[in-house]
Amino acid sequence: MKTENQKAWFFVLPVLALVAFNALIPMMTVVNYSVQETFGDNVFFWQGLDWFQQILRSDRFHAALGRQFMFTFLILIIEVPLGIAIALSMPRKGFWVPVCLVLMALPMLIPWNVVGAMWNIFTLPDIGLLGYFLNHVLGISYDMTQDPVAAWVTIVTMDVWHWTSLVVLLAYAGLVSIPDAYYQAAKIDGASNWAVFRFIQLPKMKTVLTIAILLRFMDSFNIYTEPFVLTGGGPGNSTTLLSIDLVKIALGQFDLGPAAAMSLIYFAITLLVSWLFYTLMTKDDLN
Amino acid sequence: MLSWMAWTWPTALLFIGIFSAIGVLIIAEIRHPGGAARKGVLGLTTTRGDRLFISLLGTSYIFLAWLGLVGMPLWWPLGLSIAWGIFCFWKV
Numbered sequence: 123m124k125t126e127n128q129k130a131w132f133f134v135l136p137v138l139a140l141v142a143f144n145a146l147i148p149m150m151t152v153v154n155y156s157v158q159e160t161f162g163d164n165v166f167f168w169q170g171l172d173w174f175q176q177i178l179r180s181d182r183f184h185a186a187l188g189r190q191f192m193f194t195f196l197i198l199i200i201e202v203p204l205g206i207a208i209a210l211s212m213p214r215k216g217f218w219v220p221v222c223l224v225l226m227a228l229p230m231l232i233p234w235n236v237v238g239a240m241w242n243i244f245t246l247p248d249i250g251l252l253g254y255f256l257n258h259v260l261g262i263s264y265d266m267t268q269d270p271v272a273a274w275v276t277i278v279t280m281d282v283w284h285w286t287s288l289v290v291l292l293a294y295a296g297l298v299s300i301p302d303a304y305y306q307a308a309k310i311d312g313a314s315n316w317a318v319f320r321f322i323q324l325p326k327m328k329t330v331l332t333i334a335i336l337l338r339f340m341d342s343f344n345i346y347t348e349p350f351v352l353t354g355g356g357p358g359n360s361t362t363l364l365s366i367d368l369v370k371i372a373l374g375q376f377d378l379g380p381a382a383a384m385s386l387i388y389f390a391i392t393l394l395v396s397w398l399f400y401t402l403m404t405k406d407d408l409n
Numbered sequence: 410m411l412s413w414m415a416w417t418w419p420t421a422l423l424f425i426g427i428f429s430a431i432g433v434l435i436i437a438e439i440r441h442p443g444g445a446a447r448k449g450v451l452g453l454t455t456t457r458g459d460r461l462f463i464s465l466l467g468t469s470y471i472f473l474a475w476l477g478l479v480g481m482p483l484w485w486p487l488g489l490s491i492a493w494g495i496f497c498f499w500k501v
Contacts, residue, residue, distance in 0.1 A: 128442075147414070150424060154415040171476060171483075178477030390469050397466065401418045401453060 149389075155382035162376075173383035183384065185359065186367040187391075193363055201338060202331070204282070205289025209297055209322070212290075223294075228288045234284075238351025241280040270360035277349045277361055283347065285338060292334040296327035303311045312330045332403040334378065336396060342390055364388055430461055449501040460501055464494040 156173055158166040177183050212222045234241070247253040247265045255331040263269075266276040300322065308318045346365040349355070355362035355370075362370075368388065372381030435456050438444065444456030455463070468490040475486035 150420075151414045153423070154417060154420045155482060157417060158415060160415070164412060164415070166417075168417060171481075174473065175476045175480060178473060295443065387473060390466075390473065394466060394470070397462075 135168040136287050152382045152385055155378050156386055157379075159379045169379055173380045174387070177380060177384045177387060182367065183387075186362055186364050188392060189360075189362065190343060190364040193278070193281075193345070194339060196278050197285070197342050198335065198338060200278070200282050201286045201289050202335060205286050205334070206293050206327070206331075208286070208290045208321070209293035210292055214298060223291070226294075228287075229284050230287050232284070233345035235351050237280065237284050239355060241276065241283075241348075242352050245276050270357055270359055273353050273357060273361050277352055281342065281345070285341070288337065289331075289334045292330040293327055295325060296330035300326045328403070332400070335403075336399060338393060339399065340396060342393070427465065434458055434461060451501055453501070455501055457498075460497045463501060464497040467493045467497070 155166075157169055157171065159169045161165045208226075212226075213219055227242055229237075242250075242291055244250045245253045245264075245266050247257050247267070253264060253266075256262045264272050266272040304322045304326075305318070308322060313321070344365055345363060346369065349363055350363050350366055350369075353361045355366045365388075371377050371384060438459060441454060444458060446454055446456045448454050453459070471486045471490050472483065475483060475489075479485075
């Protein structure tokens, strides 16, 4: 076998050091916390795997996990087809390309807490533009501070507003990289629009869509700031997603042990779903 | 210096185990480059690193499932995990 030059790996070392510093060491600390109890002052007592057992069997965790999967499922099923549809209808050349791209990028430039605050003010039933319009002009009863369904509609709409652009931009990047020859060949064969989409555009977008779905899955599964600012997890617990619950346990109740155990379980779920998804999407390419 | 990390011997041993496994893989890669890629029973093309990852991920789920559904003691999931790891390096 030919020996390859492996020296390039040394260039990865700075990144490795950075990741170790900001991810690996904190992660190891979380593992240490998860098997101990603390009352502050950096004094810890061995607890074994009790926290894991407690979290795994708690109804509160099951409910938050269920809400989390629900949220991620909803936003993926809306954002991915919508993003592809918008990308398909965007112009490929000419004056309007930069206009569309900038308009699309705008929501992503807004900080997450600002997005939450904007949507909070926008949807408040008495003073918000949307809230007032729905309640007092159209006469539809809508109050995201009281009604769980309205709260859910609001956080899902907010996420769609904020992040569909990411899917659009990635799908668009995939679309513009398709050479004209493919379209010309399709035209000669008399292919329908659907056939062009199904057999040319979709396969060519597969890689970028994999990345888009993975990023949206991980981001939405770990979402905290926007729903926290918008609804604070309420009304009741109806929009308390996993990370909001985690922060309540860790900082609100200062139960570092259970919070650490919960975050490790959380991490294991994110890791498994991301791995499964990536493996299934890239399986054919590798084989 | 490391007191803020709240180390315990069991967690330290866990990480020593994981890092030594990665170390073994690095040595194996230097001796036999290419990652020993093959198509396993799951229909996936895996390298040694993939097989270690699948073993560890599976192990964490075996232990979590046992803790949630059955509880202590954990000798059974330990045995299952070792069997799973052997299966991963042998067949997957």
